[in-house]
Amino acid sequence: MNKVLQMVLAVCLMAVSSFAAAANYTLWVNGRTGGGVVGNYDSWNYWGPGTTAAGVNKKSVNWDGRSSVASQSGKIRDALDCFCTGNNWCYVVTHSAGDLIMGYTMANYGGSARVKKNATANSSGVCGDSDGSAQTGWNIKWVRAASGAGGGSELSDVGSWTTSEPLVQDLKTTTARAMYNHNTTRSVWFYMYAGAKGTAYSGVLPGQDDEAVAYHSTGGVSGSSGGSYCNPSDWLCNDLTLGTAANEGGSLKWSYHSVSFRDDSEAYNHYANGNWGGIVGVVRSAVVNSAL
């Protein structure tokens, strides 16, 4: 083999090893109830068939969906460390309380030192170190939130007396909104997808809802408490606007939160139903087209 060919081979091998270490991942963070095996990034029980397309290198970030977001945030940090450090970058998708736990994690730990990992997880969902170095925060391109419950749900406001599920306590509207600064996303966008096919709890959930979470939360409306927001067809209620614009009535959205989908035809409810259903299906379509 002549000298030039040897040099070309060497350069190519270096390039291959460098590029092979860089990948994009799509992380799916579940909401209340959970269902997937915690620590197993290929366990899709919560969402639907694992064979369904759901973005490049999809990973199911499972947490128990019942404990407090604070106590489970470590599961999210493990996943972000695994797939979103070093040369690897992530798209993150959340459902319901997954928005709360992702926002909490970003706001409180988004600027912390993270040891770079090798994207190969053990059975607990913890990955090995890559080169031993660290970086500030994670590599996240954007977050898409299906029925985001970062602003809580009034269904938690009618909870039981002195014992209740810790996550339900977190989801009380006043608690969820005081838990962390929702504006602190480190300039990473949260794209919000708000469903409106809800009737069962219309007397409890204000404005439009998807049977579990109302527009004030799924639309990322800022404030220490909820409120009533609707589709433009409802004249008796302020409109939730698309994008980052102030809502009708003047209320603002959290910074770096943008409404990508408002369910004007009231066609999508809250529930994935184990088959990528409801508002999750809308987000999945968007993810398939953009998480490349």
Next chain:
Amino acid sequence: MPAALILALLAAIGWLAWRGDETGAPAAGVASGAGQPQGPQFFGQVEGRPAPPLPSERARQRQQLVELWTLADHTYCSYREGSMYPAGSRPMSQNPDQVYPNQPVTETNAMRGEDRKGNPNILLQTSQSRVYLAAGESVAFSLRAVEPNGNVIPLVVTRAIAAGIVTTGTRSTTQVPLAFADDGSGADPVAGDGAFAGVLTPAQTGLAGFHGTIRTEVRYTAAGKNGVLIFDVIYSPKVPATWVGTPREALEDGSLAFILRADVRQPGRYVVTGRIDDAKGRPFALATFNEVLGPGPNDIRLIVFGKLMVDGAPALPLRLRDVDGYLLKENADPDRELMPRLEGPVLTSRTQSMKGVSDAEFNSEERTRYLTEFAKDRKGAAASLANFDPSLPVPPSACGPVK
């Protein structure tokens, strides 16, 4: 992608080995020109090539590429603009719900009974003065029933009990009865206005040592109907660090730093937030400290970033107010212990001019990493769109040409 790259590289190696090394430079030109459009466009299928998509399908594909370009451009441009200031020093306009942290949290919801169903004909206006309670602090609750048109409905509080929420199987806490009144005393500012108020001070009750969520259940009657309401507060009975000394200021690296000293009893990650107003009292910036502190005296710097001052041109001097902070405990529930709150004015800066204030953008390894990646994505999206149909222009960028 890596597999495709490997195949391409192996093919290139094989081709180089086959053709020898004497004409390396021209080969690169041949390879680079291979993907360029060649000759006139035909509507019919070219032998040996897949059929081109139908016009509508092609339009859909281009639209998808336009959307990807728009997303990549927006991601890059907004990040570049947003990260000009560090995460710990932001314009207050970007934190609309953090301006006045000590104002009561108010809500209006349909009255609810034991059946959890809402009654849209009776609205319940509620407020609570705090959600997170530091050791020794009190919280005031109030409620009032109104019709949808705003008319007050007479209300009677029949029972109000506070207790700590415990996990199933754990011994329950003391139950603390609360008195709600509409007599213009205590937390009730106006007598006889239909709003009833009560105060809970956990430190003065059997809940003094309880750490976690204290739920106050209020049962009431309005318009002859029974209703139930819950207020939750998260109480932190221990003080992890105390404020010591006098707050001071310094101009550091072109930014204004409000420096508060804390005596840390329990080391760990501390999250401390302060609000900065300009000289006219207009909310200007939100400063957040989020770092790990060791035991003993520590300085906590709340920074007003130099460029933020230059861009915002606030009336000087700036004033720090309403500082709150907590020890953040990883993977724990409850996850925090609150420091004593500094409510109201904390420190007025002596800095009366912009002398020494830097207009340089924030820079860090994190910012560089993000901008590099987002610029790469933007460039790739622009190239994909341009290659798909070179006859159509790439839509303009929100922040300048692609480099």
